[in-house]
Amino acid sequence: MDHEDRQPHRIPTGHGDEVELAIFSPKMHQTHFPSLQITGYLLSIILTLLAFGMVAYHWMPMASLIPVILILAFIQAGLQLGIFMHLREGRGTTWQIPVLALAVSIGLGIVGFSIWIMMFKSGVS
Amino acid sequence: MDIKLWTLHLLKVLFPPQVLLPDIVAIDIGLTVATIVIGAYLTKTRKWGWLWHEWLTTVDHKKIGIMYLIAALIMLFRGGVDALMIRSQLIAPNAHFMGAQQYDEVFTTHGTVMIFFMAMPMIFALFNATIPLMIGARDVAFPRLNAISFWLFAFGAILLNISFSIGGSPSAGWMSYPPYSELLYNPGVGENYFLLSLQIAGIGTIATGINFLVTILRMRAPGMSLSKMPIFVWASLITSSLVLFAFPPLTVALGLTMLDRVFGASFFTLGHQGMPMMYVNLFWIFGHPEVYILVMPAFGVFSEVVPTFSRKALFGYEAMVGSLLAISFLSYGTWVHHFFEMGAGPTVNVFFGLSTMLIAIPTGVKMFNWIFTMWGGRIRLTVPMLWQLAFIPTFVVGGATGIMLAAVPGDYQYHNSYFLIAHFHNVILGGTVFGVLSGMYYWWPKMFGWNLNQRQGTWAFALFVGGFWLTFMPQYFLGFEGMTRRMATYPAGLGWTALNVWSTVGAFVMGAGFVVMVYNILWSRMHPDWDTTGDPWDGRTLEWSLPSPAPEYNFARIPVVRSRDEWWSMKQEGRTDEVKTSEATVRPIHMPRNTPMPIMLAAAFFVGAIGLIFGWFWMAILGGVGVVAALAYGSFADYSEIEIDAKKVLKTEAQLGRVES
Structure with missing residues (x-):
């Protein structure tokens, strides 16, 4: 039995409690410049x-x-x-940290590795 | 007089001698006639409105998927003809089917078209056609952005494809390494076409990556936790994240090369302290993840096809996800294996050689998972399953020769030889193309509502796979015997002739396979075997719970997911009524509205790109203004949603027999 099955009151029914398209729920109607x-x-x-x-x-x-x-x-x-x-923005900030860390590490990794590769400490070239 | 001179100059720029070869002129005439005929047909049958409202302005992911698929098949034809031209040239020593310049243009176009304009759109066709259906969503997260992605890809593809009749094709190979792509050594507009077309298509690709990342992370049906997603969805999620991180280095590399060529900068030039090798480095930081972007969706397809046609749940779901993640992580640490010979030194080479070999481990895990899924299952040899079965040995050979190439001392022997050519065709054709064709045959009834004829499909499969082995096995031996890639011709007496003949024969057999496949599609369209059940394969995942093709809103009632193969569990547990709706529960549905903004935006990009390619800066500025105008229109004047009212939904569902009494 799945975890969710033990808490039937939490299961959405699919009757009117659907997940809406993300583009329809953002708060885009701002009044100030x-x-x-x-x-x-x-x-x-x-x-x-x-x-x-x-x-x-x-x-x-x-x-x-x-x-x-x-x-x-x-x-x-x-x-x-x-x-x-x-x-x-407050919502989801904690989730952004690992993603940001990944982006930073890939960015720094690309730069660092490229410098390492381009030093050409070669004995054979 | 002045105007006459100016016109003559313009004609010289637009039609240099290399585009006035008789075969190219013949193709130009053919294309012009075809355009006129299609235009006349659309006018006569009054279908321009239909084309505009139903297709060109659509934001429906299913229609965008179909457009991607058609474009990809056309590009497969184009790239395939290029391949046949290459093989015709090489069938005999000292052949003069083409001149060396044209040969260079043809292999450059072959590679570029196949990777960027055939494989990528084929993958996005499958994403668009299936992902929202598999996760129980009504569309992707950003439907208009999805249309923008498609049109940017389409105009990028058009740009590359007009190069051979207007201005001249690129000729520096699909990687376009400097210094050969430098203005000094490669004058003319061909390379500019390459840079701008990939740049425009690349923007679309990044947007698609973001779109599917958000769609999969945010829009799954209730109950579908990450660990209940079908593996194809996992593969798409990981592919999208690879796209997000891999394409920016390409954007940078192409952008800097463009600055070199169009604005006289010297990032990668030989003179003025430019660094051509940095281009190579940047290109492969993109290029290596790219090959995993190409193959991961194929892994995903096989992970859907194998369980369905073995009537068993996938063996080792967690191992499958783990190995996909491991491959995606490792794929960022291997790019130097494309240029061991550049001379970065033994430490660097050994590091990247070892990291490359590591990738074989998770890939091997996946192979065993598919085999163990089939083990003891009830296997049905349908066309998608046949492609999967052909994939396993092909990809294993490709992987094993990849390990040989990853061994640094060995690579010094066979790099840039036909051994390499055979290797990467083995993995890209045997992995990606077999995968997407398997997926195409598998989801075809879901996309179009009719099945493809099995017998013809089997013939197409047999010819294609047989031709494939005949084409590429001799090339391994050609590589061992010293034949290098991109040779326009070769002398007699080197022992290469017989192997080349076999390879060319194989290529034409593959071509025949493609022709049979097109016949298969056209025949099946004219003698449709309608799929009335929506579940022709006895499938396991949610897309098969829908009618074929799915209505525009996909799910009248969003399913609640309880297990991994949810549709299979519904069928096993007699819960299939859960997908039906009723008068009491039906709700109006919000859907995104069609918009002309994406095609306008892409057309503006196209105009700007033409300006940059020919160095007509007024036109580039005009295109830039057009881009801003399209974006402004999209932001301020584009109404983005419509509501399908409940009665209409109920009527549509009733016609499909999906209303509970």
Whole structure:
């Protein structure tokens, strides 16, 4: 016997208590102007242009360029997650942490492994 | 005078000598005639409205699945013709069926079309056609996004396919490694077509991945816990997560190459301190998970087909899920095995060689699970089951030769030889294609409402599989004898001729198998064997509890799931009335409304891509404005839902005999 069978009062009947399509239940009818989102959007564009300019027009010496771009990247990622990816919303936050950790570890893994591979410590090439 | 010069210049750009070969011109004429005939037919029978309202603007996952399937079969034909051209060239030494440039274009298109425009849409066809039905949902989580995905794929496919008649085909192989894909060494627009078409289709693919992740995680019927999902749903969930993580590196690699070619950047160029090898690295960070994206749905299909046609529950459900998860995890740590020879060093190579061999373990687990499911079962040799039976030995050979290629010192001997070609055709054809064809035959009655003729299907199967073994077994030996991939021709006297002849004969037998398959589909359409039960195979999962094809809302009453093979349990326990509705319980159903926004958005992308391909930036900007306009229309002016009222639902269900008295 399945676990659910022992608690019959919890079984939905399928008569009117169906799961609705996700697109029909979100709360999209907001009344105020989305100033936060627009600020985030403009900030993202400015951060991207800054990074592009630093590389394309040599605004900075090579040694300080990479750390500065990395800092800009992390600020940008924070903006995206906080403003557009619903990270600050209460519902389901605990579930987002493992998923986020997975994404971060895959991202860092790709970067780390790529650096390792591209060092070319080869005896045979 | 000025206009005349300008027109001449435009004609030269659009029609360079490489697209004016007689065979290409003949195909152009044929395609033009076909377009006119189809257009005239649609006008004469007044079907433009039907086409627009029923298909082009639909957001119904079942119809989108059918469109994916048709597109994939057309692309299978195109890629298959390319393959036959390649094999015709190689049937004899010093053959001149094609010139070297055209040969390069043909094998590039063969690979690109088969991977991105045949295998991927075939998989998404199965996802769309079955996943919502299997989990007891009325549509996917984001129906409009689903249509956007399809149209982005479709316009991407059109873009790649027009390259051979307008502007010139890409010719740098399906991986498009620099420096050969660099503007300096590969002038013309062919490579731009490759980059932009994959970029556009790739956006659609990522969206599909997100869509099915959310659909499976959020929209399962009540009672269907993760551990009660059918394995095909598990495979789709894991495939979707692989898509989500694997496609962004491709997007980056293609985007940077585009910047190199169109805007004069030098990320991967030989000059200006570019790093061509970083492209190779990025491409395979995508490329290796991609092969698992291709094969996992096939594993899922077989895990549905085997229990159904053995009349037994799947052996080792938990092991199956665990091995799928293990494969998906390991598949991210193996990409260097595609370029051991780049010289990253022994430590790196050994690490990635070992991680590659590890994948054989979970894959072996799955093989034994399918065999043990069949063990002692009552096996019915239907067409889907035949494809499954052919898959096991084929995939085992492919896997074993994969282990040989994963051994680093060995790989130095046979990399980029025909041994490799035979290996990956063994796993991609023997795994993915056999899998999706099995799935196509299995779910065909559910998608269309009529069965495919078994005898013709068996013939198609026999020709295809026989031709497959005849094509690719000789290629292993060709590899051992030193024949490298992508050779446009070869001299006599190397001992390659006889093996090449056999391989070409096999390819044409496979072609015959495809022709029989198309005949099978057309014949079965003209002599329909209607599936009135909705359950032609005596199936086990929820999609077979529905009529074939399912009504637009799928489930009038969402089923409550109590066990893994829920429909099977319902039948065993006499609970099949649970899927019926009644006058007292019927409720109105909210459904997403059809919208022209997806096709508009994809068309705007298409216009922008043409602008970038030819370097007409005004047109690229026009396309970009079109994209923003389509998105704005979608956000502000697109009404997204309709309500099917209870009476209509009841009437439809009554016609299908699904109302409780």
